[in-house]
Amino acid sequence: MTAPAQGVLRSWLEQMILIRLAEDKVMEIYMQGLVPGTVHLCQGQEAASVGAIGALTADDWLLCTYRGHHHALARGMGLEAFFAEIMGRDSGACGGMGGSSYVIDASLGMIGSPAIIGAGIPVATGAGMTARLRGEDRIAMCFFGDGACNIGAFHEALNMAQLWRSQVVFCIENNQYGEYTPFRDSTALPPEAPIAHRATAYGMAHTVVDGQDAVAVHEVVAQARASAVAGDGPTLIEARTYRYRGHSRTDPGAYRPPGELDAWRQRDPIGILAERIGAAGEVEDIRERLQQEVDDAAARAATGPWPTLEQARGYVFAD
């Protein structure tokens, strides 16, 4: 795989900063009472999404989860549609029907982000089958968490994906916890083995990558994408990362050992990429510029109209 050009890396850096700022903004407007329900934030996980999505083409499909803000923004969703969705407005990406858990844009290939753990894994496998059956140069990219690797849907989908050589790439964003439980407390594995090791049960390719390093993530996803398209089957990628915030809005993260968060912050994905491309000095400028965009978009989004029950009714069934 050829490494991404400097300009591309620069755009990733901007994207990651944008995601960070947008997530912080979501917190802020949440505290202002503008966000109904709860939110699952992804500060700290920016590299896993930006690096992975950077390896995709416009035709590829994405399957995300309730913790999917970074995927939406990395894939290019406009900020106003993003915030408006989270605020439940008609002008949101999903007309206000999805909310924080379901911020997708089908025109960008984002085909779903269910709230039910594991539910997306078979769905992505099915999309990958469409690509395979049609012989298209296209994959389905499936993101999910470490906790999702213990539910039945994971097993059923990975078996069929491998059996049928679905053009899917599975990416575990291992952020160390499923809600308040460290993954090793819920996930039986051989001593020291990564979760990605589970792929061997199906004879599936797998790899572990530093999820804080966008370039490293990009590389393994690009490779996995090529294998999938070549008919060599899916890959189970484990990107090791961390969520700076608690699981959801109400979680202060008290279950974390002291120092853990700080240690991970030392390996902040934005800092790592900035360093790598020699742009550390520019981060603050970029932040400032993007902060303005974020603030403006959120403010505009907050003026969006509410959806009506009639509109909602119209979304249930296709004609």
Next chain:
Amino acid sequence: MTAPAQGVLRSWLEQMILIRLAEDKVMEIYMQGLVPGTVHLCQGQEAASVGAIGALTADDWLLCTYRGHHHALARGMGLEAFFAEIMGRDSGACGGMGGSSYVIDASLGMIGSPAIIGAGIPVATGAGMTARLRGEDRIAMCFFGDGACNIGAFHEALNMAQLWRSQVVFCIENNQYGEYTPFRDSTALPPEAPIAHRATAYGMAHTVVDGQDAVAVHEVVAQARASAVAGDGPTLIEARTYRYRGHSRTDPGAYRPPGELDAWRQRDPIGILAERIGAAGEVEDIRERLQQEVDDAAARAATGPWPTLEQARGYVFAD
């Protein structure tokens, strides 16, 4: 593990012959219209059940499936209660409620045999937890088929069983097919790997054994039982075997490659054990004697009364 004494092996031989004759009898009475519904027979799989159950103590629990006749008989169910259950009579082991799919005797530690694929695997795991929580020298022995290894319940249960060191032993009776589909067509595995290899996903012990050899099966089960009781966790055992009959009553087995059945018959479990204990010359005598028992029991069972709807009502809820 100490090898079973000659007398024990002799009794196993008799049990295996009894199971074979009983299953043939089930076919016969089926053709006579005495068996409602369908049946899933196990001729050819006798060694897997007799060897495994031979390694258990009276306190151990068993979890079987709709293909469970051999387990019931190996565990010591009386022939009349066995046939009467299959005929739907009040005098059956389950009062006629279970039928061919559900021939259990709870007083023998048989706690269930669901018709739903995979459903028993978590249940056995739970029973094994009871033993562990109480610190008892006791396990749950869980039998299921090769096809069951692809459903979500398998994955969820094995993960928790290993995580919590449940005192359970899992035994895949790999009879090569799930209904009409060869296991390699439905089960993604590394090239040449056995299904038992899937245990490695959880860091669980596993082993493959010749399911036609009761002594070999006994040995691995005894070992797995000891590990489980010692708190070392479950073992996933794959016993390689074959069902001589089709999947169920209506299946002629047309999907089998020519010669396959004959090849397996060469390795008939009864012959193998008889040979091993130098009793090949006695098999015919044993058959004759047991045939009489089987015929008598089936005849008596056929005169049993039908259960009533009131009785059935009483079985739904415990007081």
Next chain:
Amino acid sequence: MSSPTESSPPSPAGAEVITYREAIRLALDDAMAADETVLLLGEDIAKAGGPFKTTVGLYEKYGAGRVFDTPIAENGFCGIALGMALTGLRPVTEIMFSDFLPTAFDAIAMELPRWRFMSGGQTSAPVTVRASGGGGGRFGAQTSSTGESWFLQFYGLKVAAAGSPQGAYGLLRAAIAHNNPVVVFDHKAMHLRKGPVVRGDDQLAEVGKAVVVRPGSDVTVVASLLMVHRSLEAAEELAEEGIDVEVIDVSWLRPLDMATVAESVARTGRLVIAEEQYHDGGWGSAIISRLATSGSALAAPPVAVSMPEVLISHSPPLEDAMIPSAARIADAVRSVRA
């Protein structure tokens, strides 16, 4: 027991008399021929032609890219079907027995019907889930449920149930052509029952439309699946007593065709529900409740002929006592006439 086709109306033009099972197979065949995006997923349905022979020959005709033998993983392959549907295909999944549906409830009841809505209408999920249910085969507690009403509370799913070979054909064709998820139930005990079937791309059942299978003026019987046949048998018997029964094959449990039922009941003033299921939580109670809340005036309280509250055993006398018979339906009709 009357012979399979006895109580069927005279065959319409262009009808072939075929089994219900063959009607399912032909619906799949014709749908696959009409639309190359239609494909099938299920256990043992490809090379072996299906445990109920509803796919015989389709693997040979359409190939490995259109007919898939799946592992035993219902939730997984229904989720896969959803992913295929979101990306332009039109999959049909076969759930061998209705009792296996619970293993796939997340995919079928929680994902399929809500997926499009959550996206604000950006996506759609044209998946058909087929399931064979029902008793009479002496299969016992975990392989005899019709399952027909299990999804009623999961708004967003449409649910059909085939009461005749024509229904089996037309409902399945309609479901496959529909742009939303549909579950289509058939009844195992009807598989070998024959009836006239008119095939063709213009023979799709109308979504949400019940079928008056026997017009009558005295009592309305609303039935599904095998109970349609038993209701027709009861109607024949009652005709000899001078009671003219109208039998409605409800055909769609979601959405319920209350217009057809209400119109019939407005004429007859009397209602019997014939259902192979428990009453609470079923479509029969939905109909009765909807009539009650709409203030329909009945000449007599409605009667539901349902399963008694016991589980099904494989023991023949028990199964026979549980599944509503033509005689029980006839008695109910007499009782609302009294």
Next chain:
Amino acid sequence: MSSPTESSPPSPAGAEVITYREAIRLALDDAMAADETVLLLGEDIAKAGGPFKTTVGLYEKYGAGRVFDTPIAENGFCGIALGMALTGLRPVTEIMFSDFLPTAFDAIAMELPRWRFMSGGQTSAPVTVRASGGGGGRFGAQTSSTGESWFLQFYGLKVAAAGSPQGAYGLLRAAIAHNNPVVVFDHKAMHLRKGPVVRGDDQLAEVGKAVVVRPGSDVTVVASLLMVHRSLEAAEELAEEGIDVEVIDVSWLRPLDMATVAESVARTGRLVIAEEQYHDGGWGSAIISRLATSGSALAAPPVAVSMPEVLISHSPPLEDAMIPSAARIADAVRSVRA
């Protein structure tokens, strides 16, 4: 909006005024203290005290052998609970949100309720499944269902729904002590609502018994979960108009306490159902249908105040439009009085 305890009846002797959520926690605590075979399984319920804080302190008090943090594997751990129950334990599983129940339908709906029967009564399955459901939290389509009627067609399961802190305590205690599988629903939007609760081993709710929470003579309102509270609010409002409403907290959806409902309706002649669910396939339609088939004479057609047939979105005006309000319930009462 009235304050949480406003419409509660005067506290009985020995009552503490506590939150609904605390009532759940204390029911678990007291049940574990009373019976050492009781143990808990669920996600994040041990060390973290539960996503809804319904198990705070229990891990510390009863230890790792009685309170288990499970992987995200609802079907698996409900099946494990069944295995524990068959072998002498009395497990309680926590399903965080009702919407996650479909992932575990095989264990809950197909295994738990049929297991004992298939054995001809040799085994029993005293498992309690708890689930928190309901809207109002702006959680959106896949985390707002009450789920309360999803099991009605799965005969063999008993189903309870807590309409007050006392109900939360007593129903859960009753379920845990019961020798058969029970699903107990609570409502997320009630977790912080306070009310008087009398604790103790003699405070188990009676299985299958509805509770008249407000006696009245003009109209019967039958409600569950949050709708009980909203019905009481409506009743207060209507009292000022001179309409005396009887409010019944249905409490058990299986078995339904038709005796209590029928007795009430016989007095009032008027019935309103208040339910946070779709009508078809729910317990509300079961009640109306059972009254209709039993020939109960009502002075006016019954009215069901249910969810409109749309899916729930997290958008506040939409959620508010969908979940029945006290005002909608009051209007329904007025309409049956008209």
